[in-house]
Amino acid sequence: MTMVKHGNFKTCAQSGFCARNRAYADLATSQASSWNPPYSLAPESIVFKNGQLEGTILKRVGVGGEMVRLPLVVTFLESGTARVTIDEEKRQKGDIELRHGSKARKERYNEAASWAIVGGLEVSVTAAVNKQTEKGATRVLYGPSNKFEAVIRHHPFSMEFNRDGQTQVMFGDRGLLNMEHWRPKIEKKEVEGEEKADDTKATEDEGTWWEESFGGNTDSKPRGPESVALDISFPGYEHVFGIPEHATSLSLKETRGGSGNYEEPYRLYNADVFEYEVNSPMTLYGSIPFMQAHRKDSTVGVFWLNGAETWIDVVKSRSSPNPLALGVEAAVTTQTHWISESGQLDVFVFLGPSPMDVSKAYGELTGYTQLPQHFAIAYHQCRWNYVSVEDVKDVDRKFDKHKIPYDIIWLDIEYTDGKKYFTWDPLTFGDPLSMQKQLTKNERKLVAIIDPHIKNEGGYRVVDELKSKDLAVKNKEGNIFEGWCWPGSSYWVDCFNPAAREWWKSLFRYDNWKGATSNMFIWNDMNEPSVFNGPETTMPKDNLHHGNWEHRDVHNIYGLTYHNATHHALIERKKGEVQRPFVLTRAFFAGSQRVGAMWTGDNEAKWEHLAQAFPMILANGIAGYPFAGADVGGFFGNPEKDLLTRWYQAGAFYPFFRGHAHIDTRRREPYLMGEPYTSIVTQALRLRYQLLPAWYTAFHEASVMGAPILRPHYYEFPGDERGFALDDQFFVGSTGLLAKPVVTEGADKVDIYIPDEENYYDYFDYTKYSGAGTKSIRAPLEKIPLLMRGGHIIPRRDRPRRSSGLMKWDPFTLVIVLNKAGNAEGTLYLDDGESFDYQAGAFIHRRFVFSQTSSSLVSENLAEAAGAKTAAYLKKMKKVRVEKIIIIGVGGEWVGRRVASIDEEGKQRKAKVAYHRSAGGKTAWAVIRDPGVAIGNSWKIELA
Amino acid sequence: MRKLNTFLLIGTAVGSVIVAESTGPRGVGPEFAKFYKSDGTFTCISNPSHHINFSQINDDYCDCPDGSDEPGTSACAHLSALSPSSPEERSPLALPGFYCNNKGHRPGYIPFTYVNDGVCDYDLCCDGSDEWESAGGIVCENKCKEIGKEWRKQDEQRKKALRSGQKARKELVRQSSRLRKEIEDGIGVLQIEIRTLELKVGDQERQLADVERSEKARLVKGPAKGGRISVLANLAKGRIEELRTALIDVRSQRDTALERVQELEAILYKFQEEYNPNFNDEGVKRAVRSWEEFVVRKNANPDVDRAAQDRDLDEISKPDDKENGIRWEEWEGEELGDTDVLYKFEEYLPKPLRTWIDNKLRDLRVFMVQNGLLADAHHSSTSDSKAVTQAREALDAARNDVNSRKSQLTNHQEDLTKDYGVDDVFRALKGQCFSKDSGEYIYELCWLGGVTQKPKKGGANTGLGNFVSIDKIFVDDEIPSDGKGLGSGDHVALRYEGGNHCWNGPSRSTLVVLGCAEKDEIWKVMEQEKCVYRMEVGTPAVCDSADEEKPRGKDEL
Known part of the structure; x- marks a missing residue:
């Protein structure tokens, strides 16, 4: 198998603005303390009013004292988040000239927020200027109890963000702020001889200011150089995380060379990277310019809201603390350098102090994960391609025959008639309804792919409408842009255009797309956008979108606009038939979590790709987009049976769990693997299904508070420094499940790290592990290393069914894992899994508390108040009961317990209790037999 | 525990359908009622x-490690090696199902x-009794x-x-x-013929020996004049014949090669048109570029006029007779004893042959010199007389006859040992x-x-494999209602391999799995994975009489 073609993608040196800003950083570093940044905040311009500070930054250019005016706005939000925006006055006013007669807009792009931000912008009413301010600075107190402070230094312009008197985040402390202002192109006169020396120009290489060529494509760059860049430092923070999507470790590496470090910055430029490699800062399919920094007991974050090509350098300095940083002892400081090609400078600062606080605040702005359709968190069976209706039906039958659960079968591009979306191949998929009918019988679903490229073929209704309604992306001349993708010559729908989104909706209506039913959902691929013959396999940057914004400005947002349009199209495909959409995307941006799941693109059937998936999914999770997964088995190539087996065991812990394969690979559905592999894989799948109540509860937490679904150690144990960089083991939601699936070849044991002194128990055999540190767990092929942390209650449904939809009426099992004090607690969220009725109260949300002192288990209602649909839903769920309670790690007092007393809504009854003594390292456990309590009721179970 | 729904008992028992009344608790089959x-x-x-207490049967809680207390619910469905392991005691399920x-x-x-999961599984449970709890409000009518x-x-x-x-x-x-x-009979006939012909060969050998002896006697009397030319002529005739055959062979090879080139060019044109630039695969791009350059070069140097060349070759390839080529009779008994004649040889040739043969002739000369024919003009060797030649030809003919029959015999014998399936049944179908x-x-x-895929939109046929062997495979399918399917059990399968090569893959192959049907019919063709096909075919060839008695699997209806 060949590797990624590096030559197809730019390095920083090949990307003019990146090279210029790196050179600028090198110049500043080389001049050290004599570096005099040209940016000053004019003190007389500063106005603080209603939680917002405004002023003008003056950029000194040339020797004549010429100044470029850059309006600054610092907004202090009610949530405790600060937002810093810098624009360019001349461009705001449209007082510039574009080259090549370009039709592009003159402003710096100012609509990224309208895509990424959906809330949390309420301005603080309590933020106030700190009267105790030294000269040359303005201090603003804000945040909870005004414990946060922003220090705005006037010359050179820089900022510090303090919490509890300690500096957490610094802007511009290295003097790398750079806003390349608009300038006319001056054709050089050769006769004039030497250019007049002036110290700014002497350092500037104009070679990349104007037209830039790469791989045979020339970018006309009608506005010339216009990059925005800023250095952001985290004093005392050794670890930074986030800025997906990169195939790298969770804790980001340094990017300016050195042993084990990268030479290139992390790049964010959504691209269809063919056969990407692991352990690389190269760009991939999606971009979330959000970063967290973490040190012992403190987490902070920054969100660089920019949709253009962006590069981020990371270096860590071990030198003495920055004199400006208050109260920070000598420690590692992480310095980052953010460089975007165009747009405003727009940065949000989150001061934590916990990782959950940062996630919540980021989620308030960009939105939380959409509460998915319940089926969407079950197992998805995909392949490029199931070749016909018969093939799909056959795979469906074979899963049943082998008693392997699955929920969704997928159709890749070959189902269409000649790659024309919204059509069916008349020969192979001539009868899509019979296929969906068979799937629907067992509550299964179909997902079909719909990509943004529309085939340019006469007589194709969709392309005819796209053209006649003028809804496609345009080239730099303002004519429809034509490029190549799967269908050959194609056009791209421009979902920045509201009219395009309305039109897109119409295409999904059942009366327009014959053969689609309410049990069919959508997969959006190639939305980076992938353009086979374009520069870096995407669109030319001087293409024009709705409102005449250049593609350059919005490139990383395009995928979100398309995904978003599909999401909205699916909500109501027929009047009155409203349901939650499910749309998978490959390209994404901050905010994409609101509109569906993502996957990590075209990975390979190799062990290193299996190992790479968890760090990538964890990074996505902390960047607010936890509904993530990798192709189980690896997209390219044929996995060995061991690898495929381990991949299913790992996949059972992907929030988005889908098996997928390239068209050139051999078939690999689990039932084809043979024994013992098929049975082992079935166990892994059934484990996922058994734990679906816990997974759904974790998704619910993500949907209301932005909590990651797979949680890295630093989220759960922010004070345990040994866990900060761990990215091969993780916790599942708040369940206390600690998993470390095997991702290496030939392993028969794993070393799992236990962060605290609590008791941990093997999920499958109740072997007890206690004491912080590394424990060795035997892990032959059939075993998934999975521990339960003491103190949690895990909801399960143990009855194997053909699909998750068929588990709807099944009883629950509660697994109570006692902590050292003999207590445990857990939650369960449940609703119909498909409609929006939960918004009207049609859900069950319980907290289960087991108390040692009262020897009782209580179910409490977490729903704040009943809604219009609460009663009806509870009635529907009345017969759904708890069939079994397993208590793990029980003490001697349980030996004689025979009976539990149940009090449910005023009615009393008894249930039998059975005790199982400990044996050979396995803890003692007990079972309460069929307490029969309804899952939606409040009740109490006491042990004598 | 509820009683069996009474409507189950309604309905008519028809014909041969065996109705077994369950007398035990819900879900218990008659063989377990005891x-x-x-x-x-x-x-x-x-x-x-x-x-356990009898009241715990079918109380929707799993008590028995073998699940036998829940014959009528799904409470013990998790007792399986396919479920995640647990410290609970587990035995294999005692019952086959509900x-x-x-x-x-x-x-x-x-x-x-499947019990109480809210789905009416009529294909297994037409009476709807699996959904007795009406989970989610489902009602499964009988x-x-x-x-x-x-x-x-x-x-x-x-x-x-x-x-x-x-x-x-x-x-x-x-x-x-x-x-x-017929073949066996054929073998008998051939064996007899061979014996007869072998006798004839013996006769011919003897005859030839006789003729040679008498010729030798004649030769003693005086060597024939012009014998060397005769020898030469004979040799040249043989050599020319050899060359002519070689030419025909080379020409047919050329034609095959040209066909291959054309096929390859067609593939490359298609490749150029259809390759996926998405992958930005430098290798593919390079290949496309080189191909385009090749096309340009090719168009600049068009192929030689093949028709004209072919006409020449046709002429050359004609066997020698009165109209064409060399009249060998004229050389027989030729008096000239001079090697010079050989250098005039060309003058005897028809024009189209002359230029072509020129080079060949040089080779011939070399050959002759090497064999001492040109250098040793006064050697006393003599040519065979006509009589000897005739005798030898007769012998050769007889020998050829024997050999061709022997090879026929071998073919027949081999054919009899070939696998034509049970009862030799495919022998009748072959071809x-x-x-x-x-x-x-x-x-x-x-x-x-062979198996062939013929595109309806035009274009070349694709070979999906040639027959290699007869095999037996296990299939676990359901028979569709139209009966055109394999069902569960062992099936005869024919392996077809070595079909057209796949781009970037193996050569195509097809597994033809056979099921019983009234007449030959292809039921289903699937490309299971790239270039690996599976064909399900109905044919009377596999309608064993045993089929009738074969019991149906529990989940086949």
Whole structure:
């Protein structure tokens, strides 16, 4: 198998603005303390009013004292988040000239927020200027109890963000702020001889200011150089995380060379990277310019809201603390350098102090994960391609025959008639309804792919409408842009255009797309956008979108606009038939979590790709987009049976769990693997299904508070420094499940790290592990290393069914894992899994508390108040009961317990209790037999 | 525990359908009813040490490690090696599933995982008894009457088809054995012929020896004049004949090569047109570029006029006779004893041959010199006389006859040892072809020949493999209602391999799996993975008489 073609993608040196800003950083570093940044905040311009500070930054250019005016706005939000925006006055006013007669807009792009931000912008009413301010600075107190402070230094312009008197985040402390202002192109006169020396120009290489060529494509760059860049430092923070999507470790590496470090910055430029490699800062399919920094007991974050090509350098300095940083002892400081090609400078600062606080605040702005359709968190069976209706039906039958659960079968591009979306191949998929009918019988679903490229073929209704309604992306001349993708010559729908989104909706209506039913959902691929013959396999940057914004400005947002349009199209495909959409995307941006799941693109059937998936999914999770997964088995190539087996065991812990394969690979559905592999894989799948109540509860937490679904150690144990960089083991939601699936070849044991002194128990055999540190767990092929942390209650449904939809009426099992004090607690969220009725109260949300002192288990209602649909839903769920309670790690007092007393809504009854003594390292456990309590009721179970 | 729904007992038992009344608790099949005699306690079937209260049977809680306390619910469905492991005691399930009475149709077991899951699994449980709890409000009406009726109708058709398939197979077997007999007879005839011909060869050998002896005697009297020229002429004639044959061979090789080039060019044109630039694969791009350059070069230097060349070659390739080529008779008995004649040789040649032969002639000369023919002009060797030649030719002819019969005999003998399947049945079918229109393509299968995919939109046929062997494979499918499917069990499968090569992959192959049918018919063609095909084919050739008695699997209806 060949590797990624590096030559197809730019390095920083090949990307003019990146090279210029790196050179600028090198110049500043080389001049050290004599570096005099040209940016000053004019003190007389500063106005603080209603939680917002405004002023003008003056950029000194040339020797004549010429100044470029850059309006600054610092907004202090009610949530405790600060937002810093810098624009360019001349461009705001449209007082510039574009080259090549370009039709592009003159402003710096100012609509990224309208895509990424959906809330949390309420301005603080309590933020106030700190009267105790030294000269040359303005201090603003804000945040909870005004414990946060922003220090705005006037010359050179820089900022510090303090919490509890300690500096957490610094802007511009290295003097790398750079806003390349608009300038006319001056054709050089050769006769004039030497250019007049002036110290700014002497350092500037104009070679990349104007037209830039790469791989045979020339970018006309009608506005010339216009990059925005800023250095952001985290004093005392050794670890930074986030800025997906990169195939790298969770804790980001340094990017300016050195042993084990990268030479290139992390790049964010959504691209269809063919056969990407692991352990690389190269760009991939999606971009979330959000970063967290973490040190012992403190987490902070920054969100660089920019949709253009962006590069981020990371270096860590071990030198003495920055004199400006208050109260920070000598420690590692992480310095980052953010460089975007165009747009405003727009940065949000989150001061934590916990990782959950940062996630919540980021989620308030960009939105939380959409509460998915319940089926969407079950197992998805995909392949490029199931070749016909018969093939799909056959795979469906074979899963049943082998008693392997699955929920969704997928159709890749070959189902269409000649790659024309919204059509069916008349020969192979001539009868899509019979296929969906068979799937629907067992509550299964179909997902079909719909990509943004529309085939340019006469007589194709969709392309005819796209053209006649003028809804496609345009080239730099303002004519429809034509490029190549799967269908050959194609056009791209421009979902920045509201009219395009309305039109897109119409295409999904059942009366327009014959053969689609309410049990069919959508997969959006190639939305980076992938353009086979374009520069870096995407669109030319001087293409024009709705409102005449250049593609350059919005490139990383395009995928979100398309995904978003599909999401909205699916909500109501027929009047009155409203349901939650499910749309998978490959390209994404901050905010994409609101509109569906993502996957990590075209990975390979190799062990290193299996190992790479968890760090990538964890990074996505902390960047607010936890509904993530990798192709189980690896997209390219044929996995060995061991690898495929381990991949299913790992996949059972992907929030988005889908098996997928390239068209050139051999078939690999689990039932084809043979024994013992098929049975082992079935166990892994059934484990996922058994734990679906816990997974759904974790998704619910993500949907209301932005909590990651797979949680890295630093989220759960922010004070345990040994866990900060761990990215091969993780916790599942708040369940206390600690998993470390095997991702290496030939392993028969794993070393799992236990962060605290609590008791941990093997999920499958109740072997007890206690004491912080590394424990060795035997892990032959059939075993998934999975521990339960003491103190949690895990909801399960143990009855194997053909699909998750068929588990709807099944009883629950509660697994109570006692902590050292003999207590445990857990939650369960449940609703119909498909409609929006939960918004009207049609859900069950319980907290289960087991108390040692009262020897009782209580179910409490977490729903704040009943809604219009609460009663009806509870009635529907009345017969759904708890069939079994397993208590793990029980003490001697349980030996004689025979009976539990149940009090449910005023009615009393008894249930039998059975005790199982400990044996050979396995803890003692007990079972309460069929307490029969309804899952939606409040009740109490006491042990004598 | 509820009683069995009474409507189960309604409905008519028809014909041969066996109706087994369950007398035990819900979900218990008649063969297990004996374990469920109520005497207050119940003993788990495979775990006799476990005794539970009889009221715990079917209370939707799993008590027995073998699940035998929950014959009528899904409470023990998790007791399986396919479920995540747990410290709870587990034995293999004691019961095959939930027993559906299916009065009016055939009773059967449905997996416990299907019980009370909110789906009416009529294909297994036509009486709807699997959904007795009405999970989520589902009501599964008893449909055994209509399903049973439909099934019996189809079963009758299947049986009919099977019977006529069996009949057809008998006919095939008869044909095969006749064909076999013919071959065996043929072998006998050939053996006799060979013996006869071998005798003839002996005669011819003797004759030749006689003639040679008498010729030698004649030669003693005086060597014939011009003998050397005769020798030369004979040698040249042989050599020319050899060259002519070689030319024909080379020409046909050239034609094959040209065809291949054309095929390759077609592939490359298609490749150039259809390759996916998405992958930005430098290798592919380079290949496309080189191909484009090749096309340019090729167009600049068009191929030589092949028609003209072919006309020349046609001329050259004609055997020598009065009109064409060299008149060898003129050379026989030629008086000139001079080697010079050889240098005038060209003058005797027809024009088109002359230029071409010029080079060859040089080779011939070299050959002759090497064999001492040109250098040693005064050697006393003599040529064979006409009589000797005739005798030798007769001998050769006789020998050829023997050899060709011997090879026929070997073929026949080998054919008899070849695998033509049980009862030699495919012998009768060999070479017969039939096809199926699958929309985009027509698929053709030739018994023990090849599998071909013919695009309907035009373009070249694709070979999906040539017959290699007869095999047996296990298939676990359900038979669709039209009967055109394999079902569960061992099936005869024909392997076809070495079809057209796949781009970037193996050569195409097809596994042809056979099921019993009245007549030859391709049921289904699937490309299971790239370039690996599977064909399901109905044919009387595999309608064993045993099929009729074969019991149906529990989940086949």
